[in-house]
Amino acid sequence: MKLRIFRYDGEGSHYDEFQVPHESGQTVLDALFYIQENLDDSLSFRYSCRGAVCGSCAMLINKVPRLACRTQVKSLVEGEDDAEIKHYPALDKGDEIPEGAVLIEPLPHLPVEKDLIVDQDKFFEYYRDIEPMLKTEGKVPEKEYEMSPKEVNELEEYTNCILCAACFGACPVDGENEDYRGPAALAKLYRFHIDPRDNEDRLELADHEDGWWACEFHTNCRKVCPKNVPPNIAIGKARSQLQKEDE
Numbered sequence: 001m002k003l004r005i006f007r008y009d010g011e012g013s014h015y016d017e018f019q020v021p022h023e024s025g026q027t028v029l030d031a032l033f034y035i036q037e038n039l040d041d042s043l044s045f046r047y048s049c050r051g052a053v054c055g056s057c058a059m060l061i062n063k064v065p066r067l068a069c070r071t072q073v074k075s076l077v078e079g080e081d082d083a084e085i086k087h088y089p090a091l092d093k094g095d096e097i098p099e100g101a102v103l104i105e106p107l108p109h110l111p112v113e114k115d116l117i118v119d120q121d122k123f124f125e126y127y128r129d130i131e132p133m134l135k136t137e138g139k140v141p142e143k144e145y146e147m148s149p150k151e152v153n154e155l156e157e158y159t160n161c162i163l164c165a166a167c168f169g170a171c172p173v174d175g176e177n178e179d180y181r182g183p184a185a186l187a188k189l190y191r192f193h194i195d196p197r198d199n200e201d202r203l204e205l206a207d208h209e210d211g212w213w214a215c216e217f218h219t220n221c222r223k224v225c226p227k228n229v230p231p232n233i234a235i236g237k238a239r240s241q242l243q244k245e246d247e
């Protein structure tokens, strides 16, 4: 099995190809480890949990942002990969997918530090901007908080986010407007807005041209999200509520 991998050392970039023996159940992250341990120990990539929990290993795999630890090599090589996202300019920057091989590149829309590692500062700056913590002042009950099953279910759709930034790298708007807060931050903001324990009107925080109103509903965010978080739905609902408030 052949892997074609983007390399960057701080000065110049190129692609390297590696032959990796295929094993049953092998993920892209497993293949990267094989290369690092057996073929080229300078290959750099980010990971931690190896189980789709920490969000560290998002990268561009066959032109789709995905978690390396969750993507099976077999499905890519055998053409069973059914990920269909809307095309956007960042996908044209690198190589084309080689016949019968897997192409691995860094996540788009964030600066590359080395090989497959990107600088996530901007992504987390936008995340911190939405003040991602519960604000319960004046709303603390004497006993427990009461939430209906409907409220819990809706909240859980958004709390599942692992901050992998795959949606940020898949969003055409993030590629054009570097001030756009991006799908993950907006989904998180909406998550606090609908939390019945929170006491602030959160929607205002992104009520500007680089927040709720910048989204063009390409829906790549939802298609690539490894946790099925629907940022596009959150953004649509937030806009409707803001429009109603203005009427």
Ligand code: SF4
Pocket (backbone or CB within 6 Å): 160, 161, 162, 163, 164, 165, 166, 167, 168, 183, 184, 187, 221, 224, 225, 226, 227, 228, 229, 231
């Ligand atoms: S919304 Fe999904 S794709 Fe975006 S950061 Fe969260 S888990 Fe990753």
Ligand code: FES
Pocket (backbone or CB within 6 Å): 046, 047, 048, 049, 050, 051, 052, 053, 054, 055, 056, 057, 058, 067, 068, 069, 070
């Ligand atoms: S290594 Fe943690 S999500 Fe992939």
